[in-house]
Amino acid sequence: MPVENRFIKMGLKRVELETFLQGELGRAGYGGVDIKRIPTGTRVAIFVERPGMVIGKKGKSINMLTDDLEKKFSLDHPQVEVVEIKKPELYASIMAKRIALALERGINVRRAGYMMLRRIMEAGARGVEIVIGGKVAGERKKSIRFYQGYLSKTGDPAEKLVSHGMATAHMKAGTIGIKVIIMPPDVQLPDSIHEVKKPTTEPQEAATVEPEITKEENDGDSES
Numbered sequence: 001m002p003v004e005n006r007f008i009k010m011g012l013k014r015v016e017l018e019t020f021l022q023g024e025l026g027r028a029g030y031g032g033v034d035i036k037r038i039p040t041g042t043r044v045a046i047f048v049e050r051p052g053m054v055i056g057k058k059g060k061s062i063n064m065l066t067d068d069l070e071k072k073f074s075l076d077h078p079q080v081e082v083v084e085i086k087k088p089e090l091y092a093s094i095m096a097k098r099i100a101l102a103l104e105r106g107i108n109v110r111r112a113g114y115m116m117l118r119r120i121m122e123a124g125a126r127g128v129e130i131v132i133g134g135k136v137a138g139e140r141k142k143s144i145r146f147y148q149g150y151l152s153k154t155g156d157p158a159e160k161l162v163s164h165g166m167a168t169a170h171m172k173a174g175t176i177g178i179k180v181i182i183m184p185p186d187v188q189l190p191d192s193i194h195e196v197k198k199p200t201t202e203p204q205e206a207a208t209v210e211p212e213i214t215k216e217e218n219d220g221d222s223e224s
Contacts, residue, residue, distance in 0.1 A: 017073055021046065022093070024065065028053035031091035032163070041077025044069060049094065051082040089123035092165030092180040099130070099178045100169035109136045109176075113146040116180075124185040127151040134176035151183050161187045 022030055029049025036043045048054050055062045062080055069078045088094045095116055102112040113130050120128045127149030135141055152158045162183050169176040 013073065017069075020068075020072070024068075025054055026097065029085065029088060029094055031085050031088065031094050035075075037076075038079070041079055042075045043081065044075065044078050045081045045083055047083045047085050047091065049085050049088050051084045054082045087123050089120050090125055090163065090182055090184050092163040092182045093167070094165070095120060095130075095182070096165040096167035096178045096180040099132070099180070100167040100176075103132075103169040103171065103176060103178075109144060113144060117146045117148055120182060121148055125149065126183040126185055126187065128183070129179075129181040131179045132176060133179075135171070135173040136176060139173070149183070151181060152189065157187075157189055161189070 017035075018033065021033055025046065025048055028051075031047040031049070033047070034043075034045040036045075046054060053061070054065070056064075062082065066078055066080050069075045069080070085091060085094070099112050099116050102115075103109065107115075109132055113132055117128055117130055128147070129151055130146040131143055132146075133141065133143035136144055152162055162181055165180045165182075167178045169178065
């Protein structure tokens with residue numbers, strides 16, 4: 001198989017896995033997955049807001065999820081690790097889902113966009129972009145963009161260092177798509193310049209030397 005086809009196949013498999021986990025763990029606040037090969041199999045770290053819903057009673061739910069990952073996606077001995085999300089505002093998939101739910105509850109598009117934008121930036125994000133498209137107002141389709149801070153849009157940093165998330169809101173007028181891009185606060189960009197501080201040495205006080213008294217000077221003082 002050519003290298004190009006292999007990469008395309010891996011990408012499609014990753015999209016299928018993301019879609020599956022989003023559907024299965026959406027209620028648990030699914031925020032993403034990290035897959036790594038280890039000597040004993042495959043490590044699957046799943047980031048969620050509510051780990052208890054993923055683990056289930058006596059680990060029943062996580063065992064079923066492990067079996068599905070092994071059978072449906074051919075993962076070699078998957079070892080699922082559930083990681084609790086401390087700041088959900090920094091995960092794009094979670095925030096996109098929250099915007100979709102807000103729109104379905106009847107909140108105005110601009111209000112929902114600015115509200116989530118403010119929450120994400122207050123959580124410490126370096127930059128965020130929210131795009132809401134569809135029949136947001138009237139019968140014509142259009143997109144509304146909310147943007148603040150700094151984001152990497154191209155290259156390797158945009159793929160590996162930036163959080164991407166999408167969701168859909170099902171409205172009476174039609175389906176509205178939401179796309180969220182977040183740059184976390186602790187991202188180290190390749191072109192970042194780090195200042196190297198020189199070690200500072202404090203000036204040392206000059207040592208005081210006591211004058212030596214020779215034998216002749218001592219004898220002279222005695223005679224006087």
